[in-house]
Amino acid sequence: MQASHLVFIAMTIKPTDINSDGIVDIKDVALAAAAFGSASGHIRWNTDADINEDGRISLKDIALIATDFGTTFP
Ligand SMILES: [Ca+2]
Numbered sequence: 001m002q003a004s005h006l007v008f009i010a011m012t013i014k015p016t017d018i019n020s021d022g023i024v025d026i027k028d029v030a031l032a033a034a035a036f037g038s039a040s041g042h043i044r045w046n047t048d049a050d051i052n053e054d055g056r057i058s059l060k061d062i063a064l065i066a067t068d069f070g071t072t073f074p
């Protein structure tokens with residue numbers, strides 16, 4: 001009997017505070033906007049801005065940042 005492998009794909013959501021200055025604000029949105037539309041390997045690619053880690057900077061990443069907008073991190 002083969003062991004069954006449960007593959008658990010966790011949604012690893014990165015911090016939306018892209019520039020790590022302790023607050024999610026317009027600067028983080030700007031960083032994501034600068035990389036908007038890029039995919040991994042692209043010249044404008046910013047791995048920190050790929051919040052949902054799907055390999056491209058899309059509206060989903062912007063939306064995640066927008067959701068946390070104004071959030072401060074101690
Ligand atoms: Ca920030």
Ligand SMILES: [Ca+2]
Nearest residue numbers: 050054056061
């Ligand atoms: Ca993404």
